Amino acid sequence: xxxxxxxxxxxxxxxxxxxxxxxxxxxxxxxxxxxxxxxxxxxxxxxxxxxxxxxxxxxxxxxxxxxxxxxxxxxxxxxxxxxxxxxxxxxxxxxxxxxxxxxxxxxxxxxxxxxxxxxxxxxxxxxxxxxxxxxxxxxxxxxxxxxxxxxxxxxxxxxxxxxxxxxxxxxxxxxxxxxxxxxxxxxxxxxxxxxxxxxxxxxxxxxxxxxxxxxxxxxxxxxxxxxxxxxxxxxxxxxxxxxxxxxxxxxxxxxxxxxxxxxxxxxxxxxxxxxxxxxxxxxxxxxxxxxxxxxxxxxxxxxxxxxxxxxxxxxxxxxxxxxxxxxxxxxxxxxxxxxxxxxxxxxxxxxxxxxxxxxxxxxxxxxxxxxxxxxxxxxxxxxxxxxxxxxxxxxxxxxxxxxxxxxxxxxxxxxxxxxxxxxxxxxxxxxxxxxxxxxxxxxxxxxxxxxxxxxxxxxxxxxxxxxxxxxxx
Amino acid sequence: xxxxxxxxxxxxxxxxxxxxxxxxxxxxxxxxxxxxxxxxxxxxxxxxxxxxxxxxxxxxxxxxxxxxxxxxxxxxxxxxxxxxxxxxxxxxxxxxxxxxxxxxxxxxxxxxxxxxxxxxxxxxxxxxxxxxxxxxxxxxxxxxxxxxxxxxxxxxxxxxxxxxxxxxxxxxx
Numbered sequence: 001x002x003x004x005x006x007x008x009x010x011x012x013x014x015x016x017x018x019x020x021x022x023x024x025x026x027x028x029x030x031x032x033x034x035x036x037x038x039x040x041x042x043x044x045x046x047x048x049x050x051x052x053x054x055x056x057x058x059x060x061x062x063x064x065x066x067x068x069x070x071x072x073x074x075x076x077x078x079x080x081x082x083x084x085x086x087x088x089x090x091x092x093x094x095x096x097x098x099x100x101x102x103x104x105x106x107x108x109x110x111x112x113x114x115x116x117x118x119x120x121x122x123x124x125x126x127x128x129x130x131x132x133x134x135x136x137x138x139x140x141x142x143x144x145x146x147x148x149x150x151x152x153x154x155x156x157x158x159x160x161x162x163x164x165x166x167x168x169x170x171x172x173x174x175x176x177x178x179x180x181x182x183x184x185x186x187x188x189x190x191x192x193x194x195x196x197x198x199x200x201x202x203x204x205x206x207x208x209x210x211x212x213x214x215x216x217x218x219x220x221x222x223x224x225x226x227x228x229x230x231x232x233x234x235x236x237x238x239x240x241x242x243x244x245x246x247x248x249x250x251x252x253x254x255x256x257x258x259x260x261x262x263x264x265x266x267x268x269x270x271x272x273x274x275x276x277x278x279x280x281x282x283x284x285x286x287x288x289x290x291x292x293x294x295x296x297x298x299x300x301x302x303x304x305x306x307x308x309x310x311x312x313x314x315x316x317x318x319x320x321x322x323x324x325x326x327x328x329x330x331x332x333x334x335x336x337x338x339x340x341x342x343x344x345x346x347x348x349x350x351x352x353x354x355x356x357x358x359x360x361x362x363x364x365x366x367x368x369x370x371x372x373x374x375x376x377x378x379x380x381x382x383x384x385x386x387x388x389x390x391x392x393x394x395x396x397x398x399x400x401x402x403x404x405x406x407x408x409x410x411x412x413x414x415x416x417x418x419x420x421x422x423x424x425x426x427x428x429x430x431x432x433x434x435x436x437x438x439x440x441x442x443x444x445x446x447x448x449x450x451x452x453x454x455x456x457x458x459x460x461x462x463x464x465x466x467x468x469x470x471x472x473x
Numbered sequence: 474x475x476x477x478x479x480x481x482x483x484x485x486x487x488x489x490x491x492x493x494x495x496x497x498x499x500x501x502x503x504x505x506x507x508x509x510x511x512x513x514x515x516x517x518x519x520x521x522x523x524x525x526x527x528x529x530x531x532x533x534x535x536x537x538x539x540x541x542x543x544x545x546x547x548x549x550x551x552x553x554x555x556x557x558x559x560x561x562x563x564x565x566x567x568x569x570x571x572x573x574x575x576x577x578x579x580x581x582x583x584x585x586x587x588x589x590x591x592x593x594x595x596x597x598x599x600x601x602x603x604x605x606x607x608x609x610x611x612x613x614x615x616x617x618x619x620x621x622x623x624x625x626x627x628x629x630x631x632x633x634x635x636x637x638x639x640x641x642x643x644x645x646x
Contacts, residue, residue, distance in 0.1 A: 034631055041633050046604070050630070073596075075636075121640065
């Protein structure tokens with residue numbers, strides 16, 4: 001839009017706000033806006049809705065809407081009488097979820113969900129946002145835009161995906177966790193941009209569609225390239241894959257997803273994120289590091305057509321050597337993961353330094369932080385490729401080391417030590433750090449922060465610095 | 474005494490006239506008082522006997538939306554897109570044009586659904602109701618004046634009445 005007149009800027013942001021541009025004025029404005037499901041207004045002593053900072057309100061609604069809200073008292077922001085009912089119902093049905101399931105997941109009463117799906121009805125804004133978040137919808141755009149940023153391809157994949165050719169759809173709880181992970185991924189990337197933080201992902205802009213035989217060579221090559229692009233030494237151990245993913249600015253959601261699935265790469269519109277199960281074999285952080293690295297390989301290098309908006313990996317894909325050669329996408333990601341964590345040159349060095357196979361496997365595990373099965377398989381492969389003769393068949397996995405507290409702390413850090421118990425595990429990563437940073441800088445309201453972390457705003461305010469220290473390194 | 478006068482006098486007693494907040498007057502054109510020849514209309518007693526029909530689904534921006542104001546002695550309304558507005562600086566009429574910017578007891582928007590049924594909201598930044606009770610009293614005043622009323626009610630979350638297009642209205646018995 002054209003630059004508004006000074007009097008209009010004063011009306012919207014208050015005469016104490018500074019700057020020439022709309023954005024500058026918004027950033028320095030102390031004005032608070034408030035929204036319900038269908039209306040936006042300047043905060044007043046009567047309003048009980050969701051408060052928003054001027055800067056965040058400007059980002060969501062644009063200047064002309066804020067001006068109308070100021071001049072007219074309140075402005076209708078819902079797209080039509082059909083919204084948000086149509087979007088909520090369509091997304092729930094596309095995901096294959098019942099009203100009871102979505103009510104439980106979003107901690108909203110069943111009656112409220114039914115009401116929200118009725119065109120022309122209104123429900124409390126905070127509950128509406130919870131519903132949107134659980135369904136993987138943009139909670140700022142809900143009711144304002146038909147579809148609310150829904151990625152229909154992702155929703156369809158969540159409902160219909162068959163695992164490795166078998167008819168085994170995801171469980172409703174896995175669908176819900178992955179849908180919420182998609183929301184977190186999108187919101188986190190939006191927050192990074194809002195806070196002016198640049199991710200390091202631009203160096204991985206070009207995907208690699210070379211899956212030619214042998215896949216392990218492709219995976220090794222990409223792992224080496226990734227280390228080089230990230231400035232990690234050729235044989236240097238990676239202390240924390242979680243921290244590395246966070247530093248890259250990749251949304252990472254750790255959440256319980258049942259016993260079977262290890263992790264997933266989720267593509268929500270333009271945004272990619274990683275969801276990792278905190279249950280099952282991943283409770284061993286060395287195995288979780290493999291899962292994280294495997295998904296990192298998918299996320300950094302697989303073209304969209306290979307990921308198809310959602311790529312879910314089970315434990316047998318990641319922790320076993322029996323990935324079919326036909327499944328070149330998985331084979332390449334597995335080779336990427338193990339050689340990213342334990343580079344072949346470093347493994348050769350272990351072989352070169354001698355000792356029995358038990359000590360070699362133990363060293364690989366404790367230096368590079370990989371699980372027993374992956375270490376044995378990798379050691380065997382490297383020794384074959386290198387012409388060495390290392391036999392690990394007699395190495396008993398039960399006698400091998402397990403991750404110590406330091407390893408556990410580095411990978412579990414944000415989950416285990418998060419200062420607000422009420423925040424769900426999936427939201428305890430860098431996402432929470434960005435929210436705390438935005439709140440501390442006055443860029444978002446207490447209400448917005450509370451809505452995103454699902455707790456009382458005062459709890460976040462009381463722990464802002466702790467959350468930032470914990471999650472933003 | 475007419476039904477309308479009696480009903481709205483009761484309302485006026487409880488909700489005194491309020492001045493338009495000065496910061497809501499953007500230009501002097503907004504204080505120009507409309508006349509009947511400009512499209513201003515006066516409410517009279519409703520014909521009564523309205524029965525509840527299907528919920529009206531009126532979207533924001535509907536061309537039939539009118540502005541209304543409870544003035545000190547009468548209740549007036551005019552089409553929001555009345556030609557009168559085209560020549561004003563804002564390009565559209567405001568509630569102040571219905572009362573010349575003088576104090577008024579209430580204001581909002583409405584759509585005339587039939588000769589005896591109205592859909593009303595309290596959507597006026599200048600004179601709109603400031604509580605759920607006031608919005609309810611207003612809807613009742615129209616009902617007591619002989620109209621069937623669909624009211625949009627009060628949005629406690631925004632602290633303003635719900636406007637036409639923000640939700641479906643409720644029938645006021």
